[in-house]
Amino acid sequence: MSAARPFQDKPALRVDGLSIARGGRVLFENMSFAASAGEFVELRGANGAGKTSLLRALAGFLKPRAGRIEFDGEDEPALALHFIGHTNGLKPNVSARAHITYWAGLFGAPPGWDIPLQSVGLAGMSERLTRTLSQGQARRLALTRLLVAPRKIWLLDEPAAALDDAGRAMVGDLIAAHCKQGGVVVAAVHEPLGPAPSQTLTVGS
Amino acid sequence: MTFRRDLALMWGGGGVLAPLGFFLGATMLVPLAMGPERALLQSAGPPLVWIAAALAVLATLERLFQADLEDGSLEQTLLSRAPLEALVLAKGLALWCAVGLPLALAGAPAAIALQAPVERIGVIVVSLGLGMAAFIGVGLVGAAVTAGVKRGGVLIALIVLPFFAPPIIFGSAVAAGEQVGAALAILTGCALAALALGPIAAAAALRLQAE
Numbered sequence: 001m002s003a004a005r006p007f008q009d010k011p012a013l014r015v016d017g018l019s020i021a022r023g024g025r026v027l028f029e030n031m032s033f034a035a036s037a038g039e040f041v042e043l044r045g046a047n048g049a050g051k052t053s054l055l056r057a058l059a060g061f062l063k064p065r066a067g068r069i070e071f072d073g074e075d076e077p078a079l080a081l082h083f084i085g086h087t088n089g090l091k092p093n094v095s096a097r098a099h100i101t102y103w104a105g106l107f108g109a110p111p112g113w114d115i116p117l118q119s120v121g122l123a124g125m126s127e128r129l130t131r132t133l134s135q136g137q138a139r140r141l142a143l144t145r146l147l148v149a150p151r152k153i154w155l156l157d158e159p160a161a162a163l164d165d166a167g168r169a170m171v172g173d174l175i176a177a178h179c180k181q182g183g184v185v186v187a188a189v190h191e192p193l194g195p196a197p198s199q200t201l202t203v204g205s
Numbered sequence: 206m207t208f209r210r211d212l213a214l215m216w217g218g219g220g221v222l223a224p225l226g227f228f229l230g231a232t233m234l235v236p237l238a239m240g241p242e243r244a245l246l247q248s249a250g251p252p253l254v255w256i257a258a259a260l261a262v263l264a265t266l267e268r269l270f271q272a273d274l275e276d277g278s279l280e281q282t283l284l285s286r287a288p289l290e291a292l293v294l295a296k297g298l299a300l301w302c303a304v305g306l307p308l309a310l311a312g313a314p315a316a317i318a319l320q321a322p323v324e325r326i327g328v329i330v331v332s333l334g335l336g337m338a339a340f341i342g343v344g345l346v347g348a349a350v351t352a353g354v355k356r357g358g359v360l361i362a363l364i365v366l367p368f369f370a371p372p373i374i375f376g377s378a379v380a381a382g383e384q385v386g387a388a389l390a391i392l393t394g395c396a397l398a399a400l401a402l403g404p405i406a407a408a409a410a411l412r413l414q415a416e
Contacts, residue, residue: 056416059280059283059284060283061280061283061415061416062415062416063416081284082284083280083281083284085277085280086277087275087276087277087280088276088277089276089277089278089280089281090276090277090278091214091272091276091278093214093217094210094213094214098210102206102210103281105206106206106207106281106282106284106285106286106287107284107285107286108286145281
């Protein structure tokens, strides 16, 4: 096979009997699923159903009420995943290039990494301060985190929020390319992103 | 990396000038308010320099982690290869360089204005530098605990001011020329303890904030 698959083909993400409560309200109970290398898991559900809480629990930010989350059989998620939440993680008076350089150090970019602005449609904007970017451009910049340092699991919370049609297609292409390389994508979405999901989970029903 | 970025953010955002201006303004007003009587200024001056320095540092703490929590930077930090404790320490060191060191240096003109003997200025600046490190180490915890609280400045003050007392006591002793060697040794201990334990407690608080 010619396509490079840098990640191993063993079960990447396993969730067993997960229950999450927020503010004293149980969002969902006893959720179980598993995703293997190359899978795109789409999360669906109404507003407030718990999609974001599930993603935050998978990222290790939110302690579940019960249940177990494993990454390649390990409990420690931090080095295995990227998380793109509702907020973009940008500082207003910092340039796009400086953000990407910082993320490269933070996430451990491999030697020879390049600033991937072209991949997200921001070519020529490396010196722009992020306060001068539109909402959609800021979202595109946040998505470069996925490309700076390879990590097997991407957790995306409405990744195409604020993006135009071309941006939505770009997100779909990024997901498809990552899955093709053996990565795993779990994304909360309200509209289809393009690539057909391997599985669709409805949260909170 | 975090140190360089935070230092640039603090300098670039103008966050350095406000505490420095407050400190110099507050200490320069004292002689105007108390009059030119040398003995009175000499006895009241050292504690006032330290109280002004403590309040100036306090003013920088509220947004230290709050901005990171609000804009999503904290989540990214939690996914870093580096331990969160080390990143918090780097942020504290950046704050010391951006705010603590300038405040310590500004202690020289402030002490002169308050009639401190010129030969004691050097040791006052050194003691302020150590005291700033102690304030910042403790302040990291207060800032982390209150990161999710709107207008948490008062709450930070309630949390950290009791822990500011030892550096203020021994710093004032240095400025007054009492037991200088011993007081400097204790200040060094306060600074090292605060910088060693503060990031650990602050990181634990930030993990809770990220929920």
